[in-house]
Amino acid sequence: MLIGFDIGGTKTEVCVLDHSGHTQFRHRTPTPQTYDTFVATVADLIVLAEKEAGESCQQVGIGLPGAVSPATGLIKNANCTFLNGHDLQADLAKASGKTIHIANDANCFALSEAVDGAGKDGVVVFGAILGTGCGGGLILNQQVWGGRNAIGGEWGHNPLPGYTEEKDGPVRPCYCGRDNCVEQFISGTGLEKSYRIKTDKTLAAQDIIALMQQGDVVAGECYKQMVDQMGRCFAALINVLDPDVIVLGGGLSNVDELYRDLPQATMPYLFTDVAELCFKKAEYGDSSGIRGAAWLGR
Ligand SMILES: [Zn+2]
Structure with missing residues (x-):
């Protein structure tokens, strides 16, 4: 099972996908507006998603409107501005114990369609x-x-x-x-x-x-x-x-x-x-x- 997050300015959504692409769990919550509460909320949602899926999931993907700067490893250009300048990957990995993958939301859209969608x-x-x-x-x-x-x-x-x-x-x-x-x-x-x-x-x-x-x-x-x-x-x-x-x-x-x-x-x-x-x-x-x-x- 794989866990995915869609981070928006107002809503944060988590899902669990099985390896054939079926959604096993989906849950939506308001996006916390400070960095520390955001990291804690995502870590809590991972625990919830694993509980609902009934198994442990090591891989967690995060899609957000922004990017990880290749120069610094820090988030840049995010419209959730409180994320900018933070090492979100390291902080989420530490808070959750999971392997964290972060990508721009447009890239996530394209990946979904390329893996098992229209492309x-x-x-x-x-x-x-x-x-x-x-x-x-x-x-x-x-x-x-x-x-x-x-x-x-x-x-x-x-x-x-x-x-x-x-x-x-x-x-x-x-x-x-x-x-x-x-x-x-x-x-x-x-x-x-x-x-x-x-x-x-x-x-x-x-x-x-x-x-x-x-x-x-x-x-x-x-x-x-x-x-x-x-x-x-x-x-x-x-x-x-x-x-x-x-x-x-x-x-x-x-x-x-x-x-x-x-x-x-x-x-x-x-x-x-x-x-x-x-x-x-x-x-x-x-x-x-x-x-x-x-x-x-x-
Ligand atoms: Zn322009």
Whole structure:
């Protein structure tokens, strides 16, 4: 049995996965807001999970929105800011007596889908989360490829390839300090921005998609523009990695038209005349993150 944790800003979830990928136990609790209580809570949850699973589990995986700095071994970029600057792996190992594996939550999503989800037959699998923002994780041979600097798969803050004002509208500043990061375009937030620029109206991404599906012209234009932007972004990725499968997660992954439109939108930007492109919807949806965290300990 494997134990996995999904750490969010407000909720912490634990699960026990058996080796065939079946969830044996799942439990959710508010995320403690100080470091010491957090470590103690995770250690308690491990004890609870083992009790519920009825056996001892040595391997514990933790998925969180952040990363372990390869330079220092300390947590960085976590949105649970109290984790930043701490040696979480060592502290949790000490508190629980377990072997602790930590990875970014986007990598956990991609790992779950690569091990036994939508990308399970692929050697190279890219998991793209197209939600509020735009995250990504790269899996090679069913292992997370974190990279030398722990930024493997982080494509959300690349500049949008082939940006022109004519095609993509006015420059979009990003909170990271740069302009025209891809997540400013190919995300739910990006689609909402495109719609606001064209109509001066604020509408949620899912409502824009619903309008597009009903034949609304402006919503259709925004969707088409986003699909072309996605085509450019995915082509840049495919020209380097040529993955077997690209698995989509996040809110936009529920837009069925994307699986029809993305291969065609990507093709013109690829350095090949023929290509077999495989875009798939995540099989485990919101559960991918926690499942992938558990798979870290395989
Ligand atoms: Zn950015």
